[in-house]
Amino acid sequence: MDEDRRIASLDEVPDDGTLLFTVRDGFDTEEALLVSLSDGVAAFENYCPHWRDVRLDKGSGATMRDDELVCEKHGATFESDSGYCNFGPCEGAVLDELSVSVADGAVYLTDDRYEFEKQGPSGDHDRSSGSRIGFSGQ
DSSP, X not given: OOGGGEEEEGGGSOTTSEEEEEEEETTEEEEEEEEXXXXXXXXXXXXXXXXXXXXXXXXXXXXEETTEEEOTTTOOEEETTTOBEEESTTTTOBOOEEXXXXXXXXXXXXXXXXXXXXXXXXXXXXOSSSOSSOOOOO
């Protein structure tokens, strides 16, 4: 496998959380997350389909409950193997999946749309907390 596309060792992906990483599409970066499954891993873009500016993993792992990803903003739940939203305001939506594979104990990005940038957040401002309306307070 191409070491430039290596995201992490399989041991780095938490059993009860997610591993955040950043990918590049030309000049644009996107955050994605890895979820541990019983038979490997899955990777999804790091946002809630209800509001794209709400991140599921804010840098310390997404909330997981009963093997489902949970959007802390809306309470939506997503199946960790398929990304299907089975509860919440975006019920029926599906998280955008990225292709990854496991080889020799490591996880590799195999999605041709993206280049692997780094582990961790993109560095873009987190707009997912607080109000959606910008008050200056003055």
